[in-house]
Amino acid sequence: MLAVTQIKYIKHEVNQKGDSYSDIGRRMRLDPYTVKKYANKGDFTEREKQERPSPVMDPVKPILDKWIKEDLKKKKKNHRTAKRMFHQLVKYHSFIGSYRTVRAYVSKKKKELKEYIEEASLPLESIPGTAQVDFGTAPFLYHSEVIDLPYLVMSFPYSNSFYFQVFPSENTECLLEGLQRIFHHMGGVPHTIRFDNLSPAVKKIGAKGERALTDTFERFVLHHGFHYEFCNPGKGNEKGHVEAMVKYVRNNFLLPECTVLDLDQFNETLWELAEVDRDRSHYEKQVLQSKLYIEEQERWLMLPEKSFECVRHQEVKADKYGFVSIDQKQYSTSPRFAKQVVRVRITYRFIVILNEQNEVIVKHHRLYGVKRKSMVWQPYLDLLSRRPRAIKYSSLYEQFPQIWTDYLNNCTEEEQKSALRLLGKLLKNNDFRLLNQALQSASVHGHPSADQIKHCFYSLLHDDHPYQTIKPTVEVPQVPVASRGLSHYDSLFQNGGEIK
Structure with missing residues (x-):
């Protein structure tokens, strides 16, 4: 359509001055028929564009729409071309239209979807497939002690739903482990995720709001392909949905304090809690949250082929x-x-x-x-078995359980070598408990040898009766107390070379 000033000029020159269509066309570089059209046009009401029905394309448009939306969840190199879509329509849907028509429709539809995705004026709460993330804290009875532990919440504002996982810390590795667990359980990745300025993700905030991301978080984002947003400093209300959901999770699922024996096993029970919670009506839309969540799923990105190593x-x-x-x-x-x-x-x-x-x-x-x-202990025991005297003069001596420290202190050098070799062989998973019982049992009737400790260890391991010395039936004369171990060497140095 011509500009308003051009139409006014045509009408004036034709209707008022009587110039010919050809003369005006030459002056304006327009076709005479165009000049005639606007000179005689009387109705300039803007009308909605009417799309004519297409008996060939209309039946396959929903199929093409579905394919285009599926492809938008994948990497660009894995998108189907319009030509490939055309061949699939012909082969599987008896399509009789032309390739050019399919290509034009696919191009138009992709442009429309791209404009919708990039629409910046819509609040995040109104867009399906988006998420917000934050940490909260709650008390837990963990390892027989009540302590506060952080829990990671990912909320979905459109459907008012969520997932959460409990971790021992809010460090980078826990954040990424939690996000990836949720992605894998969901079977997809939200296309946009809003965060607070979490230190595991943001190293520094620049003067103009630019964020310097931590290296691991940046690689995590690239791996999964989602778009990230960060709140302005001090503007937690910009992720108000997840902040409200952090409070909701604590009040409804984590109070009073839960008893946790194994954190990973406990986290496995939390998926169902979140999913059952969706079977209620949305507070504004008056639709089941579970139905809105299905709409979210249609907008998610596909999971990468390989898991990200949160390392x-x-x-x-x-x-x-x-x-x-x-x-x-x-x-x-x-x-x-x-x-x-x-x-x-x-x-x-x-x-x-x-x-x-x-x-x-x-x-x-x-x-x-x-x-x-x-x-x-294992890497150290081999060295100590070859250099037992060194153990007394290093901080490693203090790392042994007290029962073993006392025992080794009363050993001769050869006995220490044997005992340390025994520890190197029997100590598993750094667990001294059974070895402590074996040493205690073997020490009932005096200072035991390494073989006696070994015998008691295997007796306890197989629930046999521990080693016991045979009590004499006749009275034995009392033997003077002998000095054991290496303490006489200490006396030698402390008394100027004279043993007393």
């Missing part, structure tokens, strides 16, 4: 005893890595120490709470 790698220098410090907690490596740089693989559950060839040196359960040091 952080770090290089750390061990101290003189072979301990490394991770997040202000200490973990043992091996005596041969003392004062050397080792590679550490950090997940929410484990701290794995690796050598230069990425071979596992030792694996620890990650520490949370007040406990500050994790000791895995």
Whole structure:
């Protein structure tokens, strides 16, 4: 349609001055028929465009719409071309139309969907397939102690639904582990997720609001392909839905404090709680939340083919005893890595120490709470069995259970070697409990040998009667108390070389 000024000019020149259509067409560089059309046009009412029915295309439009929406959940390289769609319509749906018609419709529909997805004026609450994420805290009876633990909530504003998982911390590894668990349980990824400025995700906020993301979080976003949004600093109301849902989850599912024996097993019970909760009417839309949730599913992105490894790698220098410090907690490596740089693989559950060839040196359960040091004995016991005197003059001596510290203190050098070799063979999963019972049982009638401790250990392991010495039937004369162990060496040095 011509501009209003052009139409006015045509009407004036034709109707008032009587110029010919051809003359006006030459002056305006228009076709004379166009000039005639607007000179004589009397109705300029804007009318809605009427789409004519298409008996060939109309039956296949819903099929094409479905394919286009499915493809938008995938990587671009996996999208079907219009030509491929045309061939599928011909083969499976007896389509008799032309390829050009299909191509034009697919192009138009993709443009419409793209404009809808990129619409920025709509509030997040009104868009299906979006989510908000935040942490909350609640009390739990965990390991026989009432402590506060964080729980991660992902809420879906459109359907007013949610999922949540409990973790020992709010660190990067717990955040990403929680998000990925929820994605896999859902079977898809929200196309847009709004976060607060969580430190596991955001390293720094720039002057103009730009965010410097943590490396692991940035790789997680790229892997799953979702769009992220962050609230403005101090504007928690911008993710008001998840904040309300954090409170709802705590009040309805986590109070009074839940008893947790195994955190992973406990988390498996939480999926059903969230899903049953959807069987109620939406507070505004008066529709079951479970039905709205189905609409959410149609807008999710597809899961990546491979899971993301929620791991952080770090290089750390061990101290003189072979301990490394991770997040202000200490973990043992091996005596041969003392004062050397080792590679550490950090997940929410484990701290794995690796050598230069990425071979596992030792694996620890990650520490949370007040406990500050994790000791895995096996790498140290071999060294100590060859150099037993060194144990008294290192902090490692204090790491043994007290019953073993007292026993080793009263051993001769050869007895210490045998006892340490026995510990290296029998100690499993760093658990001294059965070994402590064996030593206590073997010590009932005096200072035991390594073989006696071993006998008691296997008797307890197989529920046999522990080793017991045979009591004499006749009275035995009292034997003077003998000095055992290496304490006489200490006396030698303390008394200037004279043994008393």
